[in-house]
Amino acid sequence: MINVQRLSKSFKEVQALDNLSFSAPDGQITGLLGPNGAGKTTCLRIIYGLLKSEQGEALINGIDANQDPINARRQIGIFPDKFGLYERLTVREQIRYFAQLHGLSGMELEQRTELVINQLDMSSLANRKSAGFSQGQRMKVALAQALVHNPKHLILDEPSRGLDVMSTRILRDILREQRAQGTCILFSSHVMQEVAALCDRVVVMAKGRVAAEGTPQELCELTGESALEEAFVKIIGSDEGIAA
Numbered sequence: 563m564i565n566v567q568r569l570s571k572s573f574k575e576v577q578a579l580d581n582l583s584f585s586a587p588d589g590q591i592t593g594l595l596g597p598n599g600a601g602k603t604t605c606l607r608i609i610y611g612l613l614k615s616e617q618g619e620a621l622i623n624g625i626d627a628n629q630d631p632i633n634a635r636r637q638i639g640i641f642p643d644k645f646g647l648y649e650r651l652t653v654r655e656q657i658r659y660f661a662q663l664h665g666l667s668g669m670e671l672e673q674r675t676e677l678v679i680n681q682l683d684m685s686s687l688a689n690r691k692s693a694g695f696s697q698g699q700r701m702k703v704a705l706a707q708a709l710v711h712n713p714k715h716l717i718l719d720e721p722s723r724g725l726d727v728m729s730t731r732i733l734r735d736i737l738r739e740q741r742a743q744g745t746c747i748l749f750s751s752h753v754m755q756e757v758a759a760l761c762d763r764v765v766v767m768a769k770g771r772v773a774a775e776g777t778p779q780e781l782c783e784l785t786g787e788s789a790l791e792e793a794f795v796k797i798i799g800s801d802e803g804i805a806a
C-alpha cells in the first residue's frame with residue numbers, strides 16, 4: 563500500500579505539490595491522471611525517494627520514503643519516464659545489475675533474472691546490447707529491471723508513451739498479471755484511454771492537489787457524465803494537456 567499524506571513540494575516559485583493526499587491499495591491499479599504540470603512526476607519521485615518533500619510523508623508499506631529511502635525503494639519497482647538503459651551492456655547484464663542493486667545475489671539473482679526474461683518473452687534479446695533497440699524493446703528491458711526483485715509496489719511514469727499497439731498490450735497484460743498477484747500499482751498518465759482501460763481507481767490531480775478520486779464509475783457518477791473523459795474535463799474545468 564502506498565500512502566501519500568499532505569505532501570507539499572515547490573521549485574522556487576512553482577508549487578508543484580500542494581497538500582497532496584491519496585492512497586493506492588494492494589492488488590489494484592491506481593492511475594494518477596492530470597494535465598501537464600499537475601505534479602504527477604514530482605509525486606512519483608518523492609515516493610521513490612529521489613526527491614524530498616518539504617512537508618508531509620509518502621509511506622510505502624508503512625516505510626517513510628523521506629526518512630528511509632533505501633528500504634522504501636526495495637519495496638518498489640520503478641518504470642521511469644525516460645528509459646535510461648546502459649547501451650553497452652547486454653539485456654541480461656542490465657537486469658542482473660538491477661537485481662544486485664536491489665540486494666539479490668547467488669541463486670536467487672540468477673533465478674529471478676531468468677524468470678523475468680521468460681515472463682516478458684525476451685529470450686531472443688537477452689544476449690544483445692540495447693544500443694539500437696526499438697521503443698518496445700527498450701520498454702521491455704525497463705519493465706524487466708522494475709520487476710526483477712519481485713517488488714510489492716510498482717510505479718510507472720507515463721508507461722505507454724511512445725509505444726505501439728502491440729507493446730502497449732504487452733505492458734497492460736503484465737500490469738494485470740501483477741495486479742492479480744496482489745501488487746500495488748501506481749501509474750501516471752494524461753492518456754484517458756489508458757486510464758479507462760486499466761485503472762481500478764483514479765486520482766485526478768490538478769495544480770499539485772487532488773481534484774477528485776474514486777473508481778472510473780464513481781467519477782462519472784460524481785459529475786453526472788457517462789464517459790470518463792467528460793467527467794475528467796468537468797473535474798478539472800479544462801481539457802488542456804489531456805490526450806484521448
Ligand SMILES: Nc1ncnc2c1ncn2[C@@H]1O[C@H](COP(=O)(O)OP(=O)(O)OP(=O)(O)O)[C@@H](O)[C@H]1O
Pocket residue numbers: 573576577578596597598599600601602603604605752
Ligand atoms: N526540477 C524541477 N525544477 C523546476 N521546476 C520543476 C522541476 N520539476 C518539476 N517542476 C515544475 O513542477 C510542476 C509539476 O511538474 P511535474 O513534472 O511533476 O508535472 P507532471 O504532472 O508530471 O507533468 P507532465 O504530464 O507534463 O509530465 C511543473 O510546473 C514543473 O515545471
